[in-house]
Amino acid sequence: MRAWATRALVLSGVVLLMATKLTEAPGIELLDQENGFAGIAFGSTLEQVPGLAPTSGGLGKRWRHTKLYRRPATSVALAGEVVMPDYWFRNQHFIGVTIDVSRAQGAAVLGYLKQKYGPSQIDSAAVGTEYWLGKRTYILFEPTYPKSRGWELHIAELAMLNEQVVETAVRRQARAKLGWQPDSLGLPRQFPR
Numbered sequence: 001m002r003a004w005a006t007r008a009l010v011l012s013g014v015v016l017l018m019a020t021k022l023t024e025a026p027g028i029e030l031l032d033q034e035n036g037f038a039g040i041a042f043g044s045t046l047e048q049v050p051g052l053a054p055t056s057g058g059l060g061k062r063w064r065h066t067k068l069y070r071r072p073a074t075s076v077a078l079a080g081e082v083v084m085p086d087y088w089f090r091n092q093h094f095i096g097v098t099i100d101v102s103r104a105q106g107a108a109v110l111g112y113l114k115q116k117y118g119p120s121q122i123d124s125a126a127v128g129t130e131y132w133l134g135k136r137t138y139i140l141f142e143p144t145y146p147k148s149r150g151w152e153l154h155i156a157e158l159a160m161l162n163e164q165v166v167e168t169a170v171r172r173q174a175r176a177k178l179g180w181q182p183d184s185l186g187l188p189r190q191f192p193r
Contacts, residue, residue: 003088005117005133011085015128021054022072024160025077027118027132028117028118028132028133028134028137028138028167029134029135029138030116030117030139031132031134031137031138031139031155032134032135032136032137033159035052035136035137036094037085037096037097037155038076038085038097038182040087040192041094041096042094042095042136042137042156042157042159043093043157044093045093045094046089046092047090049069049071049087049094051071051072051073052069052070052071052087053065053069053070053071053072054068054069055068055069055070055086056068062163065091066088066090066163067089067092068086068087068088068089069086069087069089070085070087071085071087072126075159076107077097078112078153079106079108079109079112080108080112081109082107083099083100084099084100085097085098085099085102086098086099087105088156088160088163090162090163091157093159094182095156095157095160095163096154096155096157096159096160097154097155097156098152098153098154098157099152099153099155100144100149100150100151100153101141101150101151101152101153102149102150103148103151104150105147105150106150106151109141109151109153110130110141113126113132113139113141113153116165117132117139118132120132120139120141121133121168121169121170121173123142123168123170125163125167125168125169125190126142126143126168126169127143127145128142128143128151128171129141129142129168130142130160131169131170132161133170133173133178135178136157136158137155137156137157137158138150138154138156138157138158138160138161138170138174139153139156140153140154140156140168140170141153142154142168150176158174158180159183160180161174161180161182162183
């Protein structure tokens with residue numbers, strides 16, 4: 001009788017452990033599996049994404065190969081708020097989005113990201129910056145300047161790391177763990193922090 005009771009307790013512990021595993025956040029692997037944003041796969045060409053309208057770019061070598069777009073007729077919700085992402089196309093392929101997050105939305109968006117993708121990593125060199133790094137994708141949540149404006153959120157494939165003009169922890173980790181290397185296509189000088 002005691003052996004049966006012990007076995008039942010062990011089995012219930014296994015079931016409880018399995019239930020806990022199923023309810024945990026899946027981690028950045030989920031973004032690797034999704035491999036895109038708002039139904040658009042990373043790597044899609046301009047022709048494959050309807051409703052894009054060009055937005056402002058910048059000056060210099062970088063902007064010869066990188067173009068920003070918006071999709072005015074398509075709304076995207078993030079943490080319950082409608083946002084207007086900038087869609088980045090590098091050499092005419094979709095590489096990611098940036099989203100301006102207000103101070104008022106910051107905590108909700110960060111909480112949503114942690115719930116969906118698991119715990120973030122902290123960039124110790126940049127106060128207030130958190131990130132998630134997958135095998136093919138990353139998320140970077142960083143304060144804007146001035147900080148009173150809020151945050152900027154990047155959800156992208158690794159090719160978007162080429163667009164960062166300062167060295168970040170997510171770039172360093174992508175090089176160290178994944179062997180990622182910047183390419184020379186429109187790449188501005190990469191300034192260390």
